[in-house]
Amino acid sequence: MSKFLKTIALALVAATLSGSAALANGDVDQGEKVFKKCKACHAVGEGAKNKIGPQLNDLFGRVAGSIDGFKYSKAMIAKGEEGTQWDQESLAAFLSKPKSFVKGTKMSFAGIKKQKDIDNLLAYLGTFSATGDTEPTTSETSDQTATTEPVEKAAPLKNAELPTHGTYHLGRMASEAEIAAWNHDVRPDGEGLPDGRGTVLQGEEVYVEYCASCHGDFGEGAGRWPVLAGGQGSLQNERPVKTIGSYWPYLSTVYDYVQRAMPFGQATVLSDDEVYAVTAYLLYLNDIVTDEEFELSNENFNSIEMPNAANFYADDRANEPQYNASAEPCMVDCKAGPVEITKRAQVLDVTPDQSN
Amino acid sequence: MNEKAKAKSMANAQIQLNAGRRSFLKNSVLVGGAAAIGAISATPASASGEDVILQKQDWRTDLGDGVGTRPYGTPSSHEAHVIRRNVEWLTADPVSSVSFTPLHELDGIITPNGVCFERHHGGIAEIDPAAHRxxxxxxxxxxxxxxxxxxxxxxxxxxVHFLECAANSGMEWRGAQLNGVQFTHGMIHNVMYTGVKLRDVLNEAGIKPTAKWLLVEGGDASAMTRSIPMEKALDDCLIAFKMNGEALRPEQGYPMRLVVPGWEGNMWIKWLRRIEVGDMPWQQREETSKYTDLMPDGRARRFTWQMDVKSVITSPSPQAPVLHGKGRLVISGLAWSGAGKVSRVDVSIDGGRNWQPARIDGPSFTRSVHRFYLDIDWNGEPLYLQSRAIDEENNVQPTKDALRAVRGVNSIYHNNGIQTWYVAKDGVTENVEVS
Structure with missing residues (x-):
C-alpha cells in the first residue's frame, strides 16, 4: 500500500471511529445531473439492479465490494476486507481518482475533476441511503453555483440594420471559431481528420480504461453491448456477426463515431491522439493491422482499407419481384388449402409483461 | 352512493370484467388496468336492472375539480395503461433504446404527443432553447x-407526416415473435408538425453549385448524424418546432428537429444543431454499420431511405382482444407509405384466401398514416386477420414470405410484410404466421 493510500485509510478509520464525518455540502438536483455520467453503468433508486457496475442504493455505510451477486474486481473486495466502508470521504477519494484509490478496480471511469461535482453527486446518492451522512442543501441556495450558466436571451434589436445575406435576412454569420468548435466530422476521404497520432499499444490502454467494460477485453461485447471485433466471413451465416472488421466499410466512421459519441456517457472526453490510438487498437483487434508498434495518424489514415468496403450497393428494392407485380392484387381464392398456423409468438414468450 | 352500495357496484363490475377477461388473462401478456376496459356489455346484474343506473354515481352528486386544478391536462386515470412500453431484452441500456407507441389503444390518425414512440442514442437531451443554436x-x-x-x-x-423507424417490425423477420401490435409495429407515430422549409433556411445561407449532400447533427450526448441528399433536402424537408400545436416534446427533439417525410426515422435528427453542406456523403455510423440491409449473399444495401407501403390491424390485436363475443365487430387499422398517399387497403379474415376493400376514414395526407375500418358480423369462428395496403404509386404491401424469399432474415430493417392476427373463438388474439 502506498504511503498516500495509508494516509487515506487511516483518515477513514479515524472518521469512522469518531462517527462524525464531515457533512456533505452538495446540491441534490445538481448531483442528479452529475449522475448522468454514471448511469450507463450504475442504477440507483427504487428497484435498481446491478448493471455493468453495482446498484447504488444504501451506498453510504456499505462495505466496499459487498453487494451479493455482483462480480467485483479482486482489488475492490480486498478494499472491503481492509475495512473500507463507503462514506463521504472514501467516496470522494474514490470518485476523484478511482484507479488510485482502488488500484485494479474494474470501474472504467477516469474520475470527476471538480470537487463541487463530487459533493453534488454524493448529496444525490445520499438521498437513496437510509444511513446517509449527507445533508443536502436546498437548490434555492445553490442556484448561484449551478454549473450551467444561465444564458441571456438576446436583447431585442429594434430597427437594427438588417444583414445583407439571403432572402429574409435571418440569422447571423457564424464565426470561424464557432464552426471549429462544432465541426468535428470525418469523411471517408479523410476530410475533417485532425492532426494527431496514436499506436496500438497506446490504444490498448485507452481501450482498457474506457471501452472494455462494455465492449469486452477483446471487442467481444459484454451483454448486449456491440461486438467490435471478429466475425470476418460470417456475413452469409445464419447468425452473422457484424463488426468493424467484418462489416464496416470505412475506417473514417470509426474515428468519427468514437470522437462523437464514445465512451458512452462520457462523450468527447478522449483527446485526438487517444482517438487515433484506440482506432489503431480496434484495427489490431480485427487483425487489419498486426504490428503492436503500428501508429495511426492523419498522415497514414487513408492508406487503411477496410475488408468489407466493396460489399455495399445502392438501394435496389424497386427491382424486387413483389414490387414489379403490375397486375391487380388477387381478391378471391388467392391461396389453396385451408389456413394453418405455422408460427406463433406465444410459444416464444418474450413479450414484456404489461401489468402496470 | 353509500359505501356499501359502492362496494357492491364495484364488485358487480369486477365480476363482469372477470368473465370477459378470464380466458385471456392466463396468457399473462395482456394489458393491465381492468378498470380501463369497462363493462363488456350492459347486462343487468339483477332483475330490476344495472346498479350503474339504479344507484347514483359519485360523479352525479359530488362536485368535481374546478378549472385550473389541472393546468396541463392529462388523460383519465382509467387510461393509465395507455403508455409507451419498451422491450428490456432488446438493447443493452435504456439510455440508448426504444419505447413503443400503444397503437392498439389509439384511433384516428394523430398520435398524442405523450405516447409517440422514442428512440434515443444518448438519452433525452434537456435543452434550454435560449442556449440552443x-x-x-x-x-x-x-x-x-x-x-x-x-x-x-x-x-x-x-x-401531418408519419415517422417510422426503419427497424419497425424488425424483430419479426424470423417469424412471429412479439405478441402485441405495440411491439411489432409501434415504432411509428403520426403528428402535425409546424415548422419552416429546410430549403428556405439553406437558401438563406446560399448553397454553392458543388453542394450535393447535407450532414445533419443533433445536440444530444450521441451527437446523432446522418447524410441527406440535397434533392430531398430541397424537396419537402422541414425544420419543425411544434408537434400537434405545442412545442416539440424533449423526447422528440425540443426545441427543433428535422422532418424528412416518408424516409426512415433515424434521419429525422432531433435536437438539431448543425447542418454542414458538402459534396459527398459522410458515411456515418448510422448509414454504414447501422441502417444498411444485409442480404443473403453477404453484401448489403445502403441508403435505403424510403419507408415502404405498409399496414397493420391495430384492433383486434393481441393487446386488444375481442371481448364482446359474436356479432358486430369493428376491425380497425393503420396504413402508410413513404411514396405518398395510401389509395386502398384490403382486409382478409381468412389468412389471405379472400380479400375485401376496407373503408378509409379521416384525412388522407401524403406520407401520413391513414385510418381504415372494416365493419363485419362475426360468426364467432376463428379469424385470421390480415391487411394489405396499396399506395398511389401502385406499390402493394408484400407478404413476409415474399420479402424473406428475396432478403433472407438478416436485413433487420424495412420489414413491411403483411401481419396476421389469429382471433380464437373466445376472442383471444395472437400474433401468428399462416400457410
Missing amino acids: LMIHGLVDTPLVFTLEDLKRFPRENR
Whole structure:
C-alpha cells in the first residue's frame, strides 16, 4: 500500500471511529445531473439492479465490494476486507481518482475533476441511503453555483440594420471559431481528420480504461453491448456477426463515431491522439493491422482499407419481384388449402409483461 | 352512493370484467388496468336492472375539480395503461433504446404527443432553447447561426407526416415473435408538425453549385448524424418546432428537429444543431454499420431511405382482444407509405384466401398514416386477420414470405410484410404466421 493510500485509510478509520464525518455540502438536483455520467453503468433508486457496475442504493455505510451477486474486481473486495466502508470521504477519494484509490478496480471511469461535482453527486446518492451522512442543501441556495450558466436571451434589436445575406435576412454569420468548435466530422476521404497520432499499444490502454467494460477485453461485447471485433466471413451465416472488421466499410466512421459519441456517457472526453490510438487498437483487434508498434495518424489514415468496403450497393428494392407485380392484387381464392398456423409468438414468450 | 352500495357496484363490475377477461388473462401478456376496459356489455346484474343506473354515481352528486386544478391536462386515470412500453431484452441500456407507441389503444390518425414512440442514442437531451443554436456551414456563401426565434420568422408550414423507424417490425423477420401490435409495429407515430422549409433556411445561407449532400447533427450526448441528399433536402424537408400545436416534446427533439417525410426515422435528427453542406456523403455510423440491409449473399444495401407501403390491424390485436363475443365487430387499422398517399387497403379474415376493400376514414395526407375500418358480423369462428395496403404509386404491401424469399432474415430493417392476427373463438388474439 502506498504511503498516500495509508494516509487515506487511516483518515477513514479515524472518521469512522469518531462517527462524525464531515457533512456533505452538495446540491441534490445538481448531483442528479452529475449522475448522468454514471448511469450507463450504475442504477440507483427504487428497484435498481446491478448493471455493468453495482446498484447504488444504501451506498453510504456499505462495505466496499459487498453487494451479493455482483462480480467485483479482486482489488475492490480486498478494499472491503481492509475495512473500507463507503462514506463521504472514501467516496470522494474514490470518485476523484478511482484507479488510485482502488488500484485494479474494474470501474472504467477516469474520475470527476471538480470537487463541487463530487459533493453534488454524493448529496444525490445520499438521498437513496437510509444511513446517509449527507445533508443536502436546498437548490434555492445553490442556484448561484449551478454549473450551467444561465444564458441571456438576446436583447431585442429594434430597427437594427438588417444583414445583407439571403432572402429574409435571418440569422447571423457564424464565426470561424464557432464552426471549429462544432465541426468535428470525418469523411471517408479523410476530410475533417485532425492532426494527431496514436499506436496500438497506446490504444490498448485507452481501450482498457474506457471501452472494455462494455465492449469486452477483446471487442467481444459484454451483454448486449456491440461486438467490435471478429466475425470476418460470417456475413452469409445464419447468425452473422457484424463488426468493424467484418462489416464496416470505412475506417473514417470509426474515428468519427468514437470522437462523437464514445465512451458512452462520457462523450468527447478522449483527446485526438487517444482517438487515433484506440482506432489503431480496434484495427489490431480485427487483425487489419498486426504490428503492436503500428501508429495511426492523419498522415497514414487513408492508406487503411477496410475488408468489407466493396460489399455495399445502392438501394435496389424497386427491382424486387413483389414490387414489379403490375397486375391487380388477387381478391378471391388467392391461396389453396385451408389456413394453418405455422408460427406463433406465444410459444416464444418474450413479450414484456404489461401489468402496470 | 353509500359505501356499501359502492362496494357492491364495484364488485358487480369486477365480476363482469372477470368473465370477459378470464380466458385471456392466463396468457399473462395482456394489458393491465381492468378498470380501463369497462363493462363488456350492459347486462343487468339483477332483475330490476344495472346498479350503474339504479344507484347514483359519485360523479352525479359530488362536485368535481374546478378549472385550473389541472393546468396541463392529462388523460383519465382509467387510461393509465395507455403508455409507451419498451422491450428490456432488446438493447443493452435504456439510455440508448426504444419505447413503443400503444397503437392498439389509439384511433384516428394523430398520435398524442405523450405516447409517440422514442428512440434515443444518448438519452433525452434537456435543452434550454435560449442556449440552443442551429449552425449552417460548409459549401455555402454565408455560414449562419440561427436562434429558435430566428427560425420562427421564416414562413411556416403545417404538415401531418408519419415517422417510422426503419427497424419497425424488425424483430419479426424470423417469424412471429412479439405478441402485441405495440411491439411489432409501434415504432411509428403520426403528428402535425409546424415548422419552416429546410430549403428556405439553406437558401438563406446560399448553397454553392458543388453542394450535393447535407450532414445533419443533433445536440444530444450521441451527437446523432446522418447524410441527406440535397434533392430531398430541397424537396419537402422541414425544420419543425411544434408537434400537434405545442412545442416539440424533449423526447422528440425540443426545441427543433428535422422532418424528412416518408424516409426512415433515424434521419429525422432531433435536437438539431448543425447542418454542414458538402459534396459527398459522410458515411456515418448510422448509414454504414447501422441502417444498411444485409442480404443473403453477404453484401448489403445502403441508403435505403424510403419507408415502404405498409399496414397493420391495430384492433383486434393481441393487446386488444375481442371481448364482446359474436356479432358486430369493428376491425380497425393503420396504413402508410413513404411514396405518398395510401389509395386502398384490403382486409382478409381468412389468412389471405379472400380479400375485401376496407373503408378509409379521416384525412388522407401524403406520407401520413391513414385510418381504415372494416365493419363485419362475426360468426364467432376463428379469424385470421390480415391487411394489405396499396399506395398511389401502385406499390402493394408484400407478404413476409415474399420479402424473406428475396432478403433472407438478416436485413433487420424495412420489414413491411403483411401481419396476421389469429382471433380464437373466445376472442383471444395472437400474433401468428399462416400457410
